[in-house]
Amino acid sequence: MKKISALVLAFIMVAGLTGCGLFGVRAEDAAKEFLEAVKAADKEAISKYVSYEELMEISDEEAADEEDATQSEEFIKLMLNGMTYAILESKEDGAEATVKVEITNIDMKNVMGEYIKEAFGLAFANAFSEEMDEEAMEKELTDMLVRMMEENKDKTVTNTVDMKMKKVDKQWKVDADEELQNAILGDLAKVVEDFADWGEDETAGLQ
CATH class of the missing domain: 1.10.287 (Helix Hairpins)
Structure with missing residues (x-):
């Protein structure tokens, strides 16, 4: 009986240490922390996982201009204020992971x-x-x-995306691909793409 109790205790300790840090943070926990940082528009916390400017598509010119940078951050905070998410599945394979997440935000389209x-x-x-x-x-x-x-703000859109992550120097990093950006920004990437396509069609029609 004592042996069984000792084994159970050891199992609980190992399971706890696995999730808490001895063997590193799980990708799913890192994904939650990242998404919470995004919801709060916490620039410093986001930057632990991915370039803030890259994720929010802020150009070098905007970042360099203090007034533009301030306006961009205020707009981003407003846009992310109502974002919600649900992690559906998480798969780790060594230093790589895929976290399937459902993201809901204001419908920017x-x-x-x-x-x-x-x-x-x-x-x-x-x-x-x-x-x-x-x-x-x-x-x-x-x-x-x-x-x-x-x-x-009550008109929302939901996207399900596979968030790709990679461990670099024991820290999970997020691949800010277009699919993830679009989900976080409430289909804004699709709006920009559609508008660009419309502009190309209009220009072609004038030639």
Whole structure:
């Protein structure tokens, strides 16, 4: 009986140490920490797993400009505020892992569809009246986007993605591929892609 108790105790201790750190953090736990950091828009915590600028698609020019960087961070915080996730499955194979996760966030396709219509209308009206200078126009457009995100925050989209991870120097790193970025940003990557395709089609039609 004592031998069985000792074996059970040893098993519990090993299981606990495996999950807590002696054999390294599990990919699933690292994925949770990463996604919690994303929800909080915690730049420092996110950067433990992936380049913050790469994940949020912030260009070098935006990062270098203090005003642009501040606006980008405020917009990102607003966009990620309502993000939720559920980890469905986790598979580890040595230094590599795949964590299947379901991510729900504000539907940016819906937001941007409304925003583009109103933004074009405002720009068209101002082209004739010139009541606003460039700075005032930029502020109006920013306020408009924020308002539309607030109005549409309950309209969400859900994506299921395979988040790829790799262990580097005993630390799990996240592959910020387009699929993961798109899920985190509420289909915003698809909006940008669709808009770029539309622009190419329009340009081709004029040739």
